Amino acid sequence: METTYQIGALHSFILVILVLFIGRALCSSMAALKKFNIPEPIVGGLVVAVLVTVLKYQGIQVEFSVPMKDILMLFFFSAVGLSASYKMLLKGGRQVFVLLLLAMLFLILQNAVGVGLAATLGLDPLMGLVAGSISLSGGHGTGAAWSQTFAENYGLNTMEFAMAAATFGLIIGGVVGGPVGQGLINKYKLREGYNHKENHHLKDKKVMTYDRREEDRVSATNLAEILFLLLLCAVGAMELQTWVVSLDIPWLNMPQFVYALFIGVVLSNLLDVSKLYTINNEVLDVVSTLCLTLFLAMALMSLKLWELFNLALPLLVILVAQTLLVITFVVIVTFRAMGKSYDAAIISAGQCGFGMGATPTAVMNMSALTARNGPSPQAFIVVPVVGAFFIDIVNLIVLQGYIGFLD
Numbered sequence: 001m002e003t004t005y006q007i008g009a010l011h012s013f014i015l016v017i018l019v020l021f022i023g024r025a026l027c028s029s030m031a032a033l034k035k036f037n038i039p040e041p042i043v044g045g046l047v048v049a050v051l052v053t054v055l056k057y058q059g060i061q062v063e064f065s066v067p068m069k070d071i072l073m074l075f076f077f078s079a080v081g082l083s084a085s086y087k088m089l090l091k092g093g094r095q096v097f098v099l100l101l102l103a104m105l106f107l108i109l110q111n112a113v114g115v116g117l118a119a120t121l122g123l124d125p126l127m128g129l130v131a132g133s134i135s136l137s138g139g140h141g142t143g144a145a146w147s148q149t150f151a152e153n154y155g156l157n158t159m160e161f162a163m164a165a166a167t168f169g170l171i172i173g174g175v176v177g178g179p180v181g182q183g184l185i186n187k188y189k190l191r192e193g194y195n196h197k198e199n200h201h202l203k204d205k206k207v208m209t210y211d212r213r214e215e216d217r218v219s220a221t222n223l224a225e226i227l228f229l230l231l232l233c234a235v236g237a238m239e240l241q242t243w244v245v246s247l248d249i250p251w252l253n254m255p256q257f258v259y260a261l262f263i264g265v266v267l268s269n270l271l272d273v274s275k276l277y278t279i280n281n282e283v284l285d286v287v288s289t290l291c292l293t294l295f296l297a298m299a300l301m302s303l304k305l306w307e308l309f310n311l312a313l314p315l316l317v318i319l320v321a322q323t324l325l326v327i328t329f330v331v332i333v334t335f336r337a338m339g340k341s342y343d344a345a346i347i348s349a350g351q352c353g354f355g356m357g358a359t360p361t362a363v364m365n366m367s368a369l370t371a372r373n374g375p376s377p378q379a380f381i382v383v384p385v386v387g388a389f390f391i392d393i394v395n396l397i398v399l400q401g402y403i404g405f406l407d
Contacts, residue, residue: 002056002059002060002061003059003060003061004061004062004063005060005061005062005063006063006065007062007063007064007065008065009065009066009067009068012064012065012066013066013068015048015064015301016066016294016297016298016301018044019041019044019045019047019048019297019300019301020040020041020044020293020294020297021044022043022044022047022048023039023040023041023042023043023044023045023047023297024040024044026040026043026044026047027040027043038174038175038178038368039174039178039296039361039364039365039367039368040293040368041293041294041296041297041300041364042171042174042175042296042300042361042364044297044300044301045296045297045298045299045300045301045303046171046300046303048300048301049300049301049302049303049305050305052301052305053304053305053306053309056306057306064298064301064302066298066302068294068298069295069298069299069302070256071234072291072292072294072295072298073257073291073295073360074233074234074237074238074256074257074260075230075234075287075288075291076257076288076291076292076295076360076363077257077258077260077261077264077359077384078229078230078233078234078237078260078261078263078264079230079264079284079285079287079288079291080261080264080288080363080380080384080385081233081260081261081262081263081264081265081266081267081268082229082230082233082264082265082267082268082279082284083264083268083279083281083284083285083288083380083381084264084265084268084381084384084385086269086272086273095338095343095347095378095382096381096382096385096386098337098338099334099338099347099351099382099383099386100386100390100394102333102334102337102338102351103351103354103355103386103387103390103391103394104394104398105333106137106326106329106333106351106355107133107137107391107394107395107398108398109325109329110132110133110136110137110322110325110326110355111128111129111132111133111398111399111402113128113132113318113321113322113325114127114128114129114130114131114132114133114318114322115128115129115132115402115406116128117314117317117318117321118131118314118318121314121317121318122314123314124154124156125406126150126154126156126158126403126406127156127158127161128318129146129399129402129403129406130143130146130147130150130158130161130162130165131161131165131315131318131319131322132322133395133398133399134146134162134395134399135162135163135165135166135169136165136166136169136322136355136356136357137354137355137356137391137395138166138392138395139166139169139170139357139358142392142395143162143163143165143166146158146162146399147159147161147162161315163304164315165315165319166357167303167304167305168319169319169322169356169357170299170300170303170356170357170358170361171300171303171357172319172323172356172357173326173352173353173354173355173356173357173358173361173362173365174296174353174357174361174364174365176323176326176327176352176356177349177350177352177353177361177362177365177366178349178365178368178369180327180330180331180348180349180352181345181346181348181349181352181365181366181369182349182369182372182373184331184335184344184345184348185342185345185369185373188340188345190341190342190345191342191374192342192343192370192373192374192375192376218282218283218286222280222283223283223287225277225280225283226279226280226283226284226287227287229264229267229279230287232263232267233260233263233264233267234260236259236260236263237256237257237259237260237263238256240259240263241256241259244259257359258392261384261385289367292360292363292364292367293364295360296360296361296364299360322356323356326351326352326355326356327352329351329355330348330349330351330352330355331348334347334348334351335348342373342374342376343376343378343379345369346366346369346370346376346379347366347376347378347379347382347383349362349365349366349369350362350363350365350366350379350383350387351383351387352365353365353366353387354383354386354387354391359383359384359387359391362383362384362387363380363383363384366379366380366383
């Protein structure tokens with residue numbers, strides 16, 4: 001008989017902080033983790049997830065209460081939007097367009113691999129889409145939504161399949177991104193355009209990369225101002241999604257974090273043009289980094305790894321093939337198409353994150369690399385805009401095309 005222990009919100013939050021400390025300690029003490037820039041929340045979160053899995057097989061079920069996880073995700077994407085001034089977007093405009101085209105091509109290939117292998121292994125081809133861009137590029141939320149659609153329209157029970165695939169992708173996206181990016185940097189001897197050992201915020205106010213080696217200049221006043229803006233974006237995203245759902249227009253209905261990013265972009269540029277208020281990007285950077293690390297720690301420590309152990313062999317075969325695909329694609333296609341530069345290497349690591357897991361994983365991959373090698377402002381604009389804002393729309397178009405072909 002299994003015993004369930006529900007960990008309260010406050011105790012769970014204490015554990016989340018410990019997860020970050022565990023990840024930092026392991027990443028600083030283990031040469032392999034340091035060399036390949038594995039993000040600290042990924043490492044610490046997996047340690048807890050493994051312990052929870054061991055306890056489950058001993059008949060003890062541990063469940064965490066992390067009610068702040070969703071709002072932290074909204075805060076992070078709001079911060080990404082607030083940092084995206086029209087000047088920076090114009091500067092990286094061509095790169096955004098190029099990466100969007102590459103992301104669309106990757107989605108097509110990802111689903112081709114999934115559908116092809118599913119058919120070869122005797123599964124319904126639609127299951128290949130679940131083990132393709134639905135759960136990998138789309139994540140847990142997209143996987144759950146499409147599973148309900150497949151159950152209603154095709155009688156396919158894909159929920160567990162989708163959750164396991166999304167869990168695998170979230171882990172792998174965070175594990176392979178750092179090594180791929182660092183490998184490209186080392187191989188081509190790439191260097192960033194800033195001296196990351198200096199306080200680059202003094203030289204470029206729009207550098208959106210926090211480095212804990214820099215001196216913090218955070219006051220209670222500007223922290224309160226940034227939190228106010230983040231709350232406006234997050235609450236606005238919730239209200240906007242509710243309004244869009246009431247319109248009953250499916251193609252307009254997107255995840256809340258997409259609306260949060262969009263509102264952040266609009267608000268940032270309105271303030272920039274009107275000169276009413278200048279956003280303190282250094283404080284915004286610190287707050288967004290904290291939100292991201294806490295969110296990932298919560299997400300990883302809550303993973304149900306036993307879902308991976310219960311997977312059928314066909315799904316494992318498909319997911320391993322998808323992992324090889326994303327590594328090959330970013331090294332051969334993305335890195336070259338983005339210019340074979342330092343920014344291109346960071347962007348490639350980011351695509352490993354949102355191509356297999358989620359945009360927060362992509363940003364954490366890039367954060368781990370830039371903390372070691374120096375800032376990449378262009379990557380921190382291009383990847384979140386494509387990975388969080390456009391990818392869901394493009395993914396919907398690609399999936400509708402595949403479903404129409406397979407139907």
